[in-house]
Amino acid sequence: MKTSVLLLMFCSALCGALPLDGQSSPALNTLPEFPHSSSTGEMALSREAVPSKPFSVIGPRGALLGEQNGRYEAWIFPWKIFSGMRITAAMEGYPVPIDVNDHAAEIDVQPDHTTITYSHANFTVRQIMLAPKQSPDGAGVQVFYQIEAIRPVTLTFSFDPVMQKMWPAASGGNPSPEWVATQGGSGFYILHEDLPGDAAALAMPSAEAGILAPYQERARTWPLQFVLHFDPKKDQDRLFPLLMTVADSQQSSTKEGLARSLEALDSSSQATYTANRDYYRNFVQQHTNLDSPDADLNAAFSWAEVAIDQLRVQTIDHKEEALTAGFVGSGDAARPGFGWFFGRDALWSLYAVNSYGDYATTREEIEFLLHRQRADGKIMHEWSQTADLVDWKSLPYEYAAADATELLPMAMNDYLKISGDAAFIASHWDALAKAWNFETSHDSADGIYNNGQGTGWVESWIPSMPQQEIYLAVLDEEASQAFAHLAQSAGHGHLAAQAKERAATIRATIEKEYFLPSSNFYAFSRNADGTTDDTATIFPSVAWWDGDSSLNHPDEMLNRWASAEFSTDWGTRILSDRTNFYDPISYHQGTVWPLFTGWVSVAEYRAGRSLSGYAHLMQNANLTWAQDLGATTELLSGQFYQALGRSTAHQLWSSAMVISPVLRGMFGLEWDAAEHSLNITPHLPANWNHAALRRLPVGDKTVDLVFTRRGQELVVEASGAGAAGLHLASHAEGARAEGGLLRIPLPAVEVAIAQQLPPFGDETKQMKVLDEKTAPHRLVLTLAAQGSSEQKLLLKENAPGLKMQTSDAALGAVNDGLRELVVEFPAGVGYVTKTVTISW
Secondary structure (H helix, E strand, O other): OOHHHHHHHHHHHHHOOEOEOOEOEOOOOOEEOOOOOOOOOOOOEEEEOOOOOEEEEEOOOEEEEEEOOOOEEEEEOOEEEEEEEEEEEEEOOEEEEEEHHHHEEEEEEEOOEEEEEEEOOOEEEEEEEEOOOOOOOOOOOEEEEEEEEOOOEEEEEEEEEEEEEOOOOOOOOOOEEEEEEEHHHOEEEEEEOOOOOOEEEEEOOOOEEOOOOOOOOOOOOOOEEEEEEEOHHHHOOEEEEEEEEEEOOOOOOOHHHHHHHHHHHHHOHHHHHHHHHHHHHHHHHHOOEEEOOOHHHHHHHHHHHHHHHHOEEEOOOOOOEEEEEEEOOOOOOOOOOEEEEEHHHHHHHHHHHHHOOOHHHHHHHHHHHHHOOOOOOOOOOEEOOOHHHOOHHHOOOOOOEOOHHHHHHHHHHHHHHHHOOHHHHHHOHHHHHHHHHHHHOOEOOOOOEOHHHOEOOOOOOOOOOOOEEHHHHHHHHHHHHHHHHHHHHOOOHHHHHHHHHHHHHHHHHHHHHHEEOOOOEEOOEEOOOOOEEOOOEOHHHHHHOOOOOOOOOOHHHHHHHHOOOOEOOOOEEOEOOOOOOOOOOOOOOOOEOHHHHHHHHHHHHHOOOHHHHHHHHHHHHHHHHOOOOOOOOOOEOOOOOOEOOOOOOEEHHHHHHHHHHHHHHHOOEEEEHHHOEEEEOOOOOOOOOEEEEEEEEEOOEEEEEEEEEEOOEEEEEEEOHHHOOOEEEOOOOOOEEEOOEEEEEOOOEEEEOOOOOOOOOOOOOOOEEEEEEEEOOEEEEEEEEEOOOEEEEEEEEOOOOOOOEEEOOEEEEEEOOEEEEEEEOOOOOOEEEEEEEEEO
């Protein structure tokens, strides 16, 4: 420890709290209570607090990460300021010490703030937390405490000072605390680092210091404390803010500089809260909204947009803002989940961002990645928030993955199709062409990009790492198609022709090298000697992602993805549970990722398997309420319905995989802003008579689409600024556009299924729809369910006067226009399969 810090501690011990320049600084003030009710109406998620479940409050400059018992850690990026915030209470005339966190009763999550309510017979405390979209330098998070009590109570707020920079930047030892007195008997803490210029300050107006161990005391780690004496007669209508700031220069880290920063935060607290509320109110009102008969799906869709937006974080110089991969509490470490910048995570997620119309975020993200493009054209994979503070390029992370380079043209092409912003593409053409040159000049003997340029998907594999994954091979085809369209739009016709030809060649090669006739499946990877790793995985599903490609022999693979071999009741495993190295808690060998569930859902919708596609879509959507309210977790066990302990609870691409399957799968949307056209091939649930998409982006305008069932037609009507001259079309057979409407024929009979997440800890037991085939006057379903179980589906009769008959099922009563179909499954252990034919 440096001499200056030792002297500071010595003086603290002998002299008590250090005043500011020999006198107390101006007092920090509690706040008059201001409204903190719902900012966006129905977008308030409230439930009983579950102590084991996490919460996250994230903004561009900071985060509060904790558990629903109210304990949390605070970050002002890139600093972890403290951890383990907890509260105890001593009530006047009530001689029992009270652990307030044990009384966490309710959590209320809104886009702009999160509130945890502690409920005791003697008092109620509300902990209101926000990470503002706009914060001054040195700030990033705020907490307000609202207190109600029967009689005076002393609340002690204890926390462990940390002052660590985010991984991998080096930090000093434990910070040295100093208490600085302010007028009125209160004060603030300064957390000193070993190096001058780095410090943090924390204040709670009206609170006193708690433990301040004298220098002479035996060395021991003590928490810091704010001790607040609350008198309901005079304090009932006040809010007590917890103010936090950091400094990174000798001038701003003085007592005077830190005091000024705290005073500025204190005086602007209500305005900051109001501005954050208004930001999210406007955000929700300006982007795409789903209006369907399923209120939970509508909410999950909007929450996914908000969860993505909350992951926009600024670089430490505040000059750029980009998407981070996700956050969860860091424990004793300095890695808050994946709270830094990832190339491929963001690029997969931009499909969702594009489709709800947040073009600015897409442009900022692409420019962030291009600023870090390697000289040879490769796109970065990983960039820590503290990358600029270390020799990041000497570490193996920045360009570790191969797929970001392929995903760049795919995401940029998607942006072009939806926005029509050809000028943006032209302005970045050189960088895009450089990435394309890297991709096409680093291929195998078969002409396909491979794992030689970094990992494809898996970072570990049994028995050894793959030479060329089908994941990378399929992305190479889709990137080639995307680049062809980009080149054409930028006036490079010769490059467009070359890329289009390359895509066709790759597709033929994939069919030749990866398809396994013996299993009617596609291999996981191909080795340099021409042999294949025949492990059955979900990775071939990405072939349907862009809508311009597919695989030639998908049927058996789709059946197996829909079955319990891959599909749990909460999502899709990465590989078959019949694999000899399947491990349901292994990151790459058996867990369930909502990302994969989203890939499979989109593939199923586009391949005509809408019932299984719907089941997987709803599994992702329902995870909105499962762990970190409003966000979707990173990965779950492949055996039991439970997130892994190290799962990043607020994960970027998991939330994106709520949005993309809805818009690109269920509603079947394909954009072409240059032609001002929208292709709509919907697969709406049979029990929906109507639905609407509000503020859907098309070019520089938005359109409202209303879907209405009318007999044997689904009628789509476009309105709004973007509807003028909009050409509507569909891949559905017999669809026709007339008079501003799109009329899509409906089958005579449709099937609806229900999908709910199981209780935590359950294994997979729900019915699976393995296949659905239609023919004139016939619908054939291949189903799998537990032996001896009874399952129910719903039938929608769109044509009048049908005389339906079924084989291996019974027709039940009609309710709200839907007929019950009851299926009895034969005896057997585990899942048994049954084929049901409905004819008319």
